[in-house]
Amino acid sequence: MDVKKAYVIFLGLGNVGRSLLRQILDTRDVLASRTGLRLIPIALADVSGLLLNPDGLPEETLRAALQATTDGNLLDALPGIRPLSEVGNALRAGAVLVDVTASPQTEPTLRAALDAGCSVVLANKIPLSGPWAEAREFFEHPHLRYEVTVGAGLPVIATLRYLLDTGDRVTAIEGCLSGTLGYLCAELERGVPYSVAVSQARSLGYTEPDPREDLSGRDVARKALILARTAGWPLEMADLSVEPLYPESLAGVSTEEFMAATPTLDEEYASRVAEAQAGGRTLRYVARVGPDGGEVGLVAVPQDSPLGALRGPANYIAFHTARYAEIPLVISGPGAGPEVTAAGVLGDVINLSATT
Amino acid sequence: MDVKKAYVIFLGLGNVGRSLLRQILDTRDVLASRTGLRLIPIALADVSGLLLNPDGLPEETLRAALQATTDGNLLDALPGIRPLSEVGNALRAGAVLVDVTASPQTEPTLRAALDAGCSVVLANKIPLSGPWAEAREFFEHPHLRYEVTVGAGLPVIATLRYLLDTGDRVTAIEGCLSGTLGYLCAELERGVPYSVAVSQARSLGYTEPDPREDLSGRDVARKALILARTAGWPLEMADLSVEPLYPESLAGVSTEEFMAATPTLDEEYASRVAEAQAGGRTLRYVARVGPDGGEVGLVAVPQDSPLGALRGPANYIAFHTARYAEIPLVISGPGAGPEVTAAGVLGDVINLSATT
Known part of the structure; x- marks a missing residue:
């Protein structure tokens, strides 16, 4: 099977973000052989700053970021850190942005990502639960998924979509x-x-x-x-x-x-x-x-x-x-826990990367 | 959203096959607007014969086939019927063949379909439950799905695949x-x-x-x-x-x-x-x-x-x-019933058509 590259941008490196990054690093071979995908983290962002390399952050940088955040230090302890405001430079068509924050501040970045042709995966419920007039775009966008917002890694949203796609009421x-x-x-x-x-x-x-x-x-x-x-x-x-x-x-x-x-x-x-x-x-x-x-x-x-x-x-x-x-x-x-939640986000990333 | 055509070949027009055909006819608009797909039946085959039109069978033919089989008559009561042996003429790259029989006789056609570049959806458990040496090809083929063989329309196989794809054990x-x-x-x-x-x-x-x-x-x-x-x-x-x-x-x-x-x-x-x-x-x-x-x-x-x-x-x-x-x-x-089983087959067809 040909291997297809998919670039991944992280918003958030809390428990779920770190578990996701670890899963991406640890399941590379399984992922490539089962789905034909290679996920390449190109940006890690948290409140303290941004690590960015459009060709893919080196594995030692990713491991260092995991270590730094696990230790409770901030991402900004790492070399190469940039201001969070530069996150727009990471956005590009075909990349997948994952919002694994619980922040009400990410909405502008999410909209910019969709406008730039990124796919978006939300673990963050806030953008989806505000007024319908604002949330509607996210629900109707074909390249946005949010499986883990309900039931964490349980396939709840996927099942609901399947029922509706096949014409059930x-x-x-x-x-x-x-x-x-x-x-x-x-x-x-x-x-x-x-x-x-x-x-x-x-x-x-x-x-x-x-x-x-x-x-x-x-x-x-x-x-x-x-x-x-x-x-x-x-x-x-x-x-x-x-x-x-x-x-x-x-x-x-x-x-x-x-x-x-x-x-x-x-x-x-x-x-x-x-x-x-x-x-x-x-x-x-x-x-x-x-x-x-x-x-x-x-x-x-x-x-x-x-x-x-x-x-x-x-x-x-x-x-x-x-x-x-x-x-x-x-x-x-x-319906909770960083490992199963990260797996649900990973499932969305795989799904979007396979269909776009 | 652009609409993508997917050609569908039916093996079997029993309860599940007829429900599937009816769902495809009745949910065209939902399907197009939600998934961007238009499913076009090009062949209907049962033991009595074959209806085939590589550009899509006309709706009146499909409705007549539903009627003929519902009435307990055979497909061969319809005009334009051909010998079942000509089913090979329907196979072509990008089409989806659905085996909604319970027959041990379809295996050669399934293998021919995969060789011709078709995707395959099985409701039929027989090809999957024989000796591993024979069944293995079906389990390992990237363009074959069989959701409804366990739990009918319940998302059992999809969930198991999701767990494995995301690196769970x-x-x-x-x-x-x-x-x-x-x-x-x-x-x-x-x-x-x-x-x-x-x-x-x-x-x-x-x-x-x-x-x-x-x-x-x-x-x-x-x-x-x-x-x-x-x-x-x-x-x-x-x-x-x-x-x-x-x-x-x-x-x-x-x-x-x-x-x-x-x-x-x-x-x-x-x-x-x-x-x-x-x-x-x-x-x-x-x-x-x-x-x-x-x-x-x-x-x-x-x-x-x-x-x-x-x-x-x-x-x-x-x-x-x-x-x-x-x-x-x-x-x-x-975990049974023609409507939910047909919906599960339809889900597989949608999934394969969206990713191939």
Whole structure:
């Protein structure tokens, strides 16, 4: 098989970006023999600066960048670093830009990349979950992919695209889209108080430093919105009703005040769990979207249902369609983690490189 | 977007072939706008003959063929029919040949198609489940796909390819691969005697006319072998141990004699079900393969496990890999039916046409 070169530009060298770079370096032979592709990193960018070589960054530079960022130093400790503003020089037709940040600042670069004829892969949900008028271009562009924004490496978006490409009609999508909240529900289910479960999840690094980022349901709502828009429903965030896992009164306080106040919520969540269990049910944080909107919140599901049987941090996405009407098509498994997320980004890069 | 033409050759016009032809006719606009492809059927072949027009068969001919075969008449009732032996004239570089038969006779045509530069899509498991020395070419050919041979329209093979392409290492694959045997297990579970469940499944058309075709586990074993070989394990059928759902003594008798003898098995299966239930378990017909071989047979699984929570006819495929080590990546849903199977074939056709 002939080997086709594909040039890759990294925006972001956090956990996912580094795992991706490592996977590209470590799976070169597999990739070439299975897909006929050779991926050549030409630019690495993070907030501190840019490494750029249009012919391909040498392997020792890439390894040094991995080492520098793993050690917590910044990319700008490396020789040859340029200002981030020069990232435009890396953009060229046929290259693939991967946005593995969680930043609201990358949108201009993404648009410039598409204009320059690059393909784009997003792990970043922000550009896809703003107002439809701004996000629409990204959803409709034939050379943009964003598999890992929902379910990390699980083939969720690919499956939805396949259903739509083959003429199926999606009627609803539902599931558990947060490993963090899955973990929390599992802990509540086995009798751990809310305050302890939240505090544990935070120390294990499952939540953001301010756990309300997760408990608010905002991240799940973004994923639900991305699913809806992919299904062809041009919804806005306001079309989703979202139940946060804390009261409005704790929305404005500091992180420390919030953590100190969590024991006051133990009784309420314990009684919701007990009520569910008395009816043979268990609590899951469920997202559901349809053509007209959706809901995100705690639902008491039967213990012997597929959602009830879900193991803690696993994600679960069910597609209800014209052809999958009685029993949905379901994808499930771990929906977080740098290795599986990087693999999902790599899958998008392969897919775009093979078809463009 | 420019529209790219792709010529399609049909081997087989049974339920799946007709559904596929109908989907191609009915989803032309969706397909063109979403994928930039226009699929043009140039040949329809079944045992009775061949319709061929290298520029594309006219829509009225295609509709007439659908009508003729739906009515149970043969394709040879139509004007313009040619001998099946002329199918070689349809083969040309860039066309996609779809084998939607279940026939052991198509292999020479498949090889001729690949030699002529066609892409090939198989719904037919036979060419993939013979001796490795013969099947190997099909697994290794870059322009051959066979998504629907396992789980019908569920994205099972695509997911396995994605895992391997991105450098993951698959350690085991397990699941329930037969809707028919899933139905049977569900019936047994709710106390229906074996003989009644088998007879019902047969009258509902869930089994072949001789239900032993399904009960033997042979079809599940073929699927397990296809999964294993896709994972990179060049196993033979003899590397799988297969438990049929009837005793050896009933293997050689006529279908009528077999059906008449099924009540003699009621007690055995009822007691296996009762034994499982006493331990909080339920019976599922499970396939499991790894690098060195596999097993296909009845397993008592916990009622509150994902396999235990599986609804009757649904399929379930779990990939255990280096990256999905603790919790597997799972695809589940209905794994049979002409519409979803045809959609899976269509997905393969789209995929091959987009990348070749």
